[in-house]
Amino acid sequence: MTPVFLTFVLVLSIFLGFELISKVPSTLHTPLMSGSNAISGVTLVGAIASFHLNQSAFGIILGTAAVCLATINVVGGYVVTDRMLGMFKKKVGGEK
């Protein structure tokens, strides 16, 4: 993939991101931040795809550490966001 194509993807994503996030109410800003922690753990996908066989010992340390830290973000981010959003309830007994 060429740099130009990747930059194209980047620019569109940024616009889309601004569009989407500006619609999130301030009530949900904390879950938004923990949720975006999880999404930034996407580095995990890159680390897996790049973890080819026959790495040097040093490479293995770097790669495994990257996988581990990114997994913490992905798992921790989604689980804590789910836990938080589960607390947001509508009025009990209120008309549905």
Place this chain on the structure above:
Amino acid sequence: MDLSIIINFSYIISAALFIFGLKMLSSPATARKGNTLSAIGMLLAIIAALVSQGIDYKWIALGMAAGGVIGFFAARLVAMTAMPEMVAIFNGFGGAASLLLAWFEYSGKYQGNDLAPVFTAIVLVLSIFIGGMTFSGSMIAWGKLSEKISGKPYLFSGQHIVNIIIIATALGLSVLFAMNPGEGNFYLLILIAVALVFGVMSVIPIGGADMPVVIALLNSYSGIAACAAGFVIHNNILIVAGALVGASGIILTNIMCKAMNRSLANVLFSGFGAVTVSGAGGQVDQGEVRPATAEDVYYILEAADSVAFVPGYGLAVAQAQHQVRELGEILEKNGTDVQYAIHPVAGRMPGHMNVLLAEANVPYDQLIEMDDINPNMETVDVVVVIGANDVVNPAALEDESSPIYGMPIIEVHRAKTVIVLKRSMSPGFAGIQNALFFNDNTRMFFGDAKASITGLIAEFKGS
């Protein structure tokens, strides 16, 4: 069909799921499903990556197992009051992961040869620098938030010059590296060290009260770092997801800045949070405050048709959210309309107060945003301000000489009656006297917030 096409196609679906997930976060009713959708997108992308040929499953499995266990337990065990620390640390891990990935890619693929084009060299340097500063900056932010290190702004003369020197050094190293990436390992190592120092330098001058802005900004950096790492390994899902997170962090930073009356430049060039209080506050008239007892407040609340609570940082400190909810329920049973008006910077991070109240079982339809309650403020019978001060200070609207002039506030002074729960008459964070306390329609209810509200609940139950 080529395997890489299937993998890339899966990435596109993942990206779509992330986008839908964020879209559903626009309402508390759909937010939880949105998060699940986003998680499914991530799972799909991970599976797609695992299908790649010739990857080393042994180490990947080890890293994922360790990270999964740590992440899961951290997320289950963290207290809701400690969410800012959690987000700060996750920001740091995100940055570190991107740094490590870029470094890993370099050491395995480009070191010792001349395969890396200039473009790759540039994005390598970017992801390493941004990732490094995000990591060390986040660790300092975490230390400040968890009070492991002092929340006081740490300033010394010539700080800006030191920062300029650091940036110049980083630029110089980047150029040296980009000229011959294959032999540039040495420069890269120094660059990592410089990035770590820069992260520390950019967060230490910022005071504890301004941490909401900083973690929002670091959140953005962690996304940008992931994005840059995506360019290094030519992976578009990293670019899309990183850009979404980067945009999210920037918007939150902007909202926080507006709500705290600071410019983004003020944040980026540090040194803020140390704004010394000028003589502006505390002069002129003021007059007398009208203190109230628990009994007085009870009669006022008992007779009210609509009550709005305005919780602030003080409420979280006093851990009084459960008592407030209990009082709210008693009032509702009494036929009173109860709302919670929440300022964007209430709590210790964006939206934190909403989470704390949700945890205390306050239904989200009672959580009202500042911009939604202000137009209707005249119709509110009683506003109960708990542990908030600057965010209800009318000086922000009226007094041009006030340091908080221009900051958006919850305009409680326009309500029929205001009850302020406060420990004493001492001014708030910004050190500014609040004219609200001296208004004719304001009653001061002095004491510890938790004890005061418990006292009120007792009054209601005793009657």
